[in-house]
Amino acid sequence: MADTEKNIKPSRQELRYEAHRQSQEYDKINTHGMVLVLREGTQNVETMKKAQKTGRFVSLFLIYLFLGFMALIILFPFYWMIITSLKSSTEIRANQQTLWPNAVLWGNYITVFRYFDFVTYLRNTLIVGIISTIGTLITTILAAFAFARLEFKGRNAFFVLLLSTMMIPGEMMVITNYITVASFGWLGNAVGVFTAMIVPFWISVFYIYLLRQNFKQIPNELYLAAKVDGKSDWSYLWKVMVPLSEPTIISIFILKLMGAWNSYIWPNLVADKPEWRLITNGLRSSFTLSNGDPQYGQQMAATVLVTVPLLLLFIFFRKYIMKGVGRAGIKG
């Protein structure tokens, strides 16, 4: 067998002879059974299986290599952010870049707490985030209930209208909304600015859609049973539907909170005094020298402070976050 494999192209004559010889050989060994030897060129089942196995191994190895490489690319900025926050300015801009700080320097974090008003920004962000999230949850739960459970004229038409607003770019609204909040007198004073950062965000069409889908899965029988028991729609909503949809509501809560943490555009327009800024606005405008040169060490220390809470939220609520985001794709 070994020597036939070396022949690149055995003639038909040779093959026939070889088959004959082999069958005789097998007959010798296996006097009671028949062995079928399939051949394709110089390969038989055995070698093909072997090749397939090594092929699968090689391709699996390549897949792991690719995924590992991509994972490194994904994680590298985070690693670089952390080590840069621990380096001195001269080391950051040195000709010889280091993968680990020569001397671990915590001073950047001390400077950040001294000059970057982290506590104020954090407080502002939490106020805006929590109030706008609670408001959104209330409007979302009420609307989702109406769409999922109540029958009324124009329900489908209104729902389609609602969904179609998701296609409108937010930029269409920002200009007029800015004029609107200015005419409401919401600019230039603390209460007004915070109202302006909260109230327009009490509505989210996507979350209404998400929760409606969830409410619709709750069986009709529960509703009818509650009706028989004399429960009102209101108490049925809060006592049955909301608890049953808890995972989705938690997802909405966390995603919305993350949205407030990351919001930049609108707060940047309306918060015209530094002490009203949210965390992201404060971050971008900090630690740049008057000549436009950024203080990378301190900037990265502040960036770590902004990023870590998000990562913690992700670690603890990973399931809810990924489910909430992933739900978007199921319907296609």
Add this chain to the structure above:
Amino acid sequence: MIKKNNWKAWIYLSPVIILMAVFIFYPLFSTIGIAFLKDYNYLTQTSKGFTWENFGMVLGLVGKDAEGNSIWGFGQSIVNGVGVSYNTYVIRYAIPNTLIIVFVTVPISTVIALLISVGLNSIPWLKKSLQVIFFVPYVTNAIAVGMVFAVLFDYQGIINFVLNDMGHPWIDQGASQTRAMFALCVYIIWQALPFKILIFLSGLAGIDKQYYDAAKIDAASRWNTLTKITVPLLSPQILYVLITSFIGAFKEYTSVVGLIGGPGTSPGSKNMYTVVYYIYDTIGNNQVQYGAAAAVLLFIVILLFTAAQFWISKKRVYY
């Protein structure tokens, strides 16, 4: 039998209706209206009547002379851009940059996300932990990570160090537009991967294993399995991802602020403008009529794009 409860439903919906009326529907029509007002001033809410010139201004077809009179003609806004010179940046920088972002980052990130998802779907070990790693960029702050990329792309940064090109600026002062756009695209692609991977993975989980078993019996190669089975069966998710990311790419703004820190690579320059960046700048400059015109054009482009993709998908998407 459930009885119709009309008035009750509208009470449940009233918070949403009021908020939408004030912050979505009214602004939508108001913005369209402002786009047709001549020399609108939002502080005094006055204008000089109806005009098409805001659209012309945004597209570089209108310029203003020293007295503020409008002149129609291609390139006028560049030649006679006295006092309103920043509007000339729309046609010179904002529109080309936005188109580059749309047509470079969306296809590349979609293909990479697809490969990663298919890879993740076919491995026996480490699947869950890799999946989590690939999702991490989604839960980060666009400004914060943009600033991290600014450190990576610094003229004395790690990327130049690896390329042995220390001192050659990517995004810092004196950087060319091409290099800065390259850095921006890298960042946007990095940022865009997690959402797409998540959507693709949920789509892949829904594909019946039978198809792959059949492919195995036919000894189909990995490539054939990918192009003949996975991609067609994943087409609803691919369509969804393409539409949302095309829309997102048309509206790119915070990534520029995060990475570049301003509209240009040098002081005073606007070479990193995007359309949305320009729209926000008009608010600060009390020229919202131009911003409104740009927003209306953006809206139309996005609508056409979405419609075109739905139309194409009718033939190409297999539900």
